[in-house]
Amino acid sequence: MWLFLGSEVLLFSGLFVLYAAYRVTYGLDFVRAAQQNDALLGATNTVVLITSSLTVALSLHAARIGKTRTVRLLLVLSCLLGLLFLGNKAIEYRHHFAQGIYPGRHARVSSPGERLFFTLYYLMTGLHGMHVLAGMLILGTLAIYAQSQTPEHHITLELGGLYWHLVDVIWIFLWPLLYLVR
Amino acid sequence: MPRYLWTWTALLLLTFLSVGIWSLGQTSIGVALAIASVKGGLVTLYFMHLVEQRFANRLVVLVSALVVLVLVLLVIADVALRRTT
Numbered sequence: 221m222w223l224f225l226g227s228e229v230l231l232f233s234g235l236f237v238l239y240a241a242y243r244v245t246y247g248l249d250f251v252r253a254a255q256q257n258d259a260l261l262g263a264t265n266t267v268v269l270i271t272s273s274l275t276v277a278l279s280l281h282a283a284r285i286g287k288t289r290t291v292r293l294l295l296v297l298s299c300l301l302g303l304l305f306l307g308n309k310a311i312e313y314r315h316h317f318a319q320g321i322y323p324g325r326h327a328r329v330s331s332p333g334e335r336l337f338f339t340l341y342y343l344m345t346g347l348h349g350m351h352v353l354a355g356m357l358i359l360g361t362l363a364i365y366a367q368s369q370t371p372e373h374h375i376t377l378e379l380g381g382l383y384w385h386l387v388d389v390i391w392i393f394l395w396p397l398l399y400l401v402r
Numbered sequence: 403m404p405r406y407l408w409t410w411t412a413l414l415l416l417t418f419l420s421v422g423i424w425s426l427g428q429t430s431i432g433v434a435l436a437i438a439s440v441k442g443g444l445v446t447l448y449f450m451h452l453v454e455q456r457f458a459n460r461l462v463v464l465v466s467a468l469v470v471l472v473l474v475l476l477v478i479a480d481v482a483l484r485r486t487t
Contacts (some may be wrong), residue, residue, distance in 0.1 A: 222455075225462075226466040229470060233474070240474045240481075241480075245481055259424055263417060266417050270414065270417065273445055273449050277449045278406055381450075382450055385446070392441045393438050393442065395438070400420060400429050
C-alpha cells in the first residue's frame with residue numbers, strides 16, 4: 221500500500237513540477253493570478269480535510285477496540301466532510317466561472333502566466349477532487365461493511381484510511397501553492 | 403487516542419499560522435512549504451501510523467519525498483538557468 225501511495229505521490233508531483241517550472245518562467249504574473257482564489261475558503265477546506273483525517277484515524281482506533289457502531293459513525297462523518305470539501309470546491313469553481321475563468325478558456329486574465337496558473341489550478345484541484353471522490357467511495361463502502369472490521373482483522377480499514385490521509389497530505393501542499401502565494 | 407487529538411490540534415494551529423502569515427502579507431513560498439511539510443509529516447507519522455511502521459515502509463515514504471524534492475529542484479534549476487535570447 222505504501223508503494224501505491226508512492227505512485228500517487230509521483231502522479232501529483234508531475235503537476236507540482238509543472239507548477240515550479242511555470243512559476244520560475246512567469247514569476248509575478250503567475251503568482252498574481254493566485255489572488256483571485258479565496259484563501260479563506262481554501263483554509264476552510266484545509267480544516268475540513270484535516271478534521272476528516274482525524275475522524276478516519278479515530279475510526280481505525282474504534283475498530284481496534286471492537287466498537288463497530290463508532291467505526292460506522294466516524295466513517296460516515298468522514299464521508300460527509302469529504303462532501304463538504306467538494307461542495308466548497310464547487311462554490312469556488314462557480315465563482316471562477318462567473319468571472320469567465322474556465323479550464324482552458326480565460327475571458328479576463330490576459331497574461332500567459334495568469335492563464336497557466338489557472339490551467340494548473342483546474343488540473344491540480346480537479347485531479348485532487350477526483351481522488352477525494354474515490355476516497356469517499358472507499359470510506360462509504362467501509363462504513364457499510366463496518367462490521368467486517370474486527371480488532372483482529374481491520375487491514376481494509378487501515379488501507380482505506382491510508383489512502384484518505386494521502387489525499388489530505390496532497391491538499392496540505394496544494395493549498396499554499398494555489399492560495400497563499402502573492 | 404489523545405495522540406490523534408494532539409496531532410489534529412497541531413495541524414489546525416499550523417493552518418492558522420499559515421493564514422496569519424498570509425494575512426499579514428508576509429508570504430514567502432519557502433515558509434509556506436516548510437509549514438506544509440511539517441503538517442504533511444504529522445499526518446504521515448501519526449494519522450498514518452508511520453511512527454509505528456517497519457523501516458521498509460518508512461523508506462518508501464522517504465524515497466518518494468526525496469524524489470519529488472529532487473525532481474522539482476532540478477526542474478527549477480533547469481528553467482531558471484535557461485538563456486532564451
